[in-house]
Amino acid sequence: MPYETFVVDKDGAVATVWFNRPEILNPINEVVMRELLAIIGEFERDEDTRAVILTGKGRAFSAGADTRALLGAMADREARRTLSDTAKLRSARTGRRIMDDWERLDQVTIAAINGWAVGGGLSLAMACDFRVMADTARIFIPEVRLGLPYMWGSITRLINLIGTARAKELVMTCDQIGAEQALAMGLVNRVVSSGQLLGSARALADQLLGMPPMAVRRTKEFFRALHAGRAGDVTFADAYLGAACADGEDTAEAITAFREKRAGRYRNR
Numbered sequence: 583m584p585y586e587t588f589v590v591d592k593d594g595a596v597a598t599v600w601f602n603r604p605e606i607l608n609p610i611n612e613v614v615m616r617e618l619l620a621i622i623g624e625f626e627r628d629e630d631t632r633a634v635i636l637t638g639k640g641r642a643f644s645a646g647a648d649t650r651a652l653l654g655a656m657a658d659r660e661a662r663r664t665l666s667d668t669a670k671l672r673s674a675r676t677g678r679r680i681m682d683d684w685e686r687l688d689q690v691t692i693a694a695i696n697g698w699a700v701g702g703g704l705s706l707a708m709a710c711d712f713r714v715m716a717d718t719a720r721i722f723i724p725e726v727r728l729g730l731p732y733m734w735g736s737i738t739r740l741i742n743l744i745g746t747a748r749a750k751e752l753v754m755t756c757d758q759i760g761a762e763q764a765l766a767m768g769l770v771n772r773v774v775s776s777g778q779l780l781g782s783a784r785a786l787a788d789q790l791l792g793m794p795p796m797a798v799r800r801t802k803e804f805f806r807a808l809h810a811g812r813a814g815d816v817t818f819a820d821a822y823l824g825a826a827c828a829d830g831e832d833t834a835e836a837i838t839a840f841r842e843k844r845a846g847r848y849r850n851r
Contacts, residue, residue, distance in 0.1 A: 583624070585617045589639075590624075595632040596787050597625070597689075598780075601703075604640025609648035610702045615676055618706075622683045632795060633787035634687065636710060637694035637780065643719065644703025649728070649837050674825045677702060677734035685709040685806060688799055690790045694783040695719045696776065701732070708739040711802060713769070714783045715761045716776040721769065727756045729836030729846075730827050742809045744768050 589600040599621060601608035625631060638644055684691065684706065693699075693707035695715040700722045707713050725732040732740075732753050740749040744767045752759070761773040774782045790798060827833050832848045839846035 583620075585621070587614045587617050588621060590621065592631060595630065595791055596635065596784065597628075597631045597633070598635045598637065601638040601642075601644050604638070604642070607640070607642035607645035607698060608638045608703070609645045609651075611648040611651045615680060618680050619683070622680070622687065625687055625689055628689075631689055632791055633690045633692065635692045635694050635780070635783045635787060636706065637696050637783070638703075640697070642698040642700075642703070643693070643695045643707065644700065645698055646701025646703045646722075646724070647728075649841055671825060674733070674828075677705070681705055681709045681734045681736070681739075690787065690798060690802065692783045692786055694779050695721075695770065696779055698722065701725055702734060702736075705732075705734045705736040705739070708736065708743065708769075712771050712786060714772045714774060714779060714786065715764060715770040716779045717761045717773050718776050719761055720758055721760075721764055722756070722758045723753050724756050724840065726754055727836060728840055729830065729833035739809075740769075 585602075587601070587603055589602045591598045591600070601614075603609070625634060691710040691712070693710040693713045695707055695713060697716070697719050698721075699707050699719065701724055704721055704723060723732055723736075737749060737753065740752070743749075744752070748767050751757070759767075759769075761770070764770045765773045772782060772786075831851050832846070835848060836846050
């Protein structure tokens with residue numbers, strides 16, 4: 583089916599899903615999240631596709647949260663005050679649900695990180711089974727700078743990939759890293775030139791398609807269960823932490839300062 587913010591191409595047993603708003607660096611908003619849920623549902627019913635490559639059009643894999651939409655939501659503070667706790671938590675849990683459902687797909691998933699992978703964009707890449715990164719791409723987790731915790735189960739996945747010490751530094755300093763740094767710390771599996779990115783991702787998909795499907799599927803499930811058990815399931819706290827920060831005055835100021843490229847003026851409330 584056609585999508586507003588994605589393009590889905592199928593070639594035999596391999597599907598390629600493209601973030602498709604290159605002019606604004608493929609940000610994530612409510613439309614993107616609804617369409618991701620629809621794409622997940624499509625693949626859950628698809629027994630012919632055995633591998634999915636996720637990538638972005640243009641200069642970005644995904645620039646993460648659409649800060650314009652965030653500012654709009656923050657500005658309507660009176661409307662937020664009328665929301666029940668249940669409604670706030672339901673909204674905050676949507677991203678985590680998408681990441682979990684994407685991670686649970688039967689298909690092998692490969693993130694082909696073509697450019698900027700920021701915040702929630704990186705979260706989705708980490709929910710993939712493998713990550714191939716262009717040597718010119720960059721990774722950035724700006725959530726703390728925006729006055730928000732890194733949500734959607736992302737810290738658990740990040741710790742599983744690179745360990746607690748490096749994960750804490752990457753999230754709390756909001757430092758940007760390049761492809762070679764990401765490879766050295768184990769955040770991505772391979773680094774290739776940008777011109778070879780999709781070919782490399784497809785070659786990996788074809789290699790995995792050459793394996794017995796039942797064994798691949800069950801091995802994927804085993805690793806997922808192992809990773810969840812090692813870090814512990816603390817992701818239930820994501821929604822509570824995010825909803826609490828979103829209601830604070832400092833969060834709106836942090837997002838505004840980020841967009842205006844200036845230091846924030848925070849009031850600790």
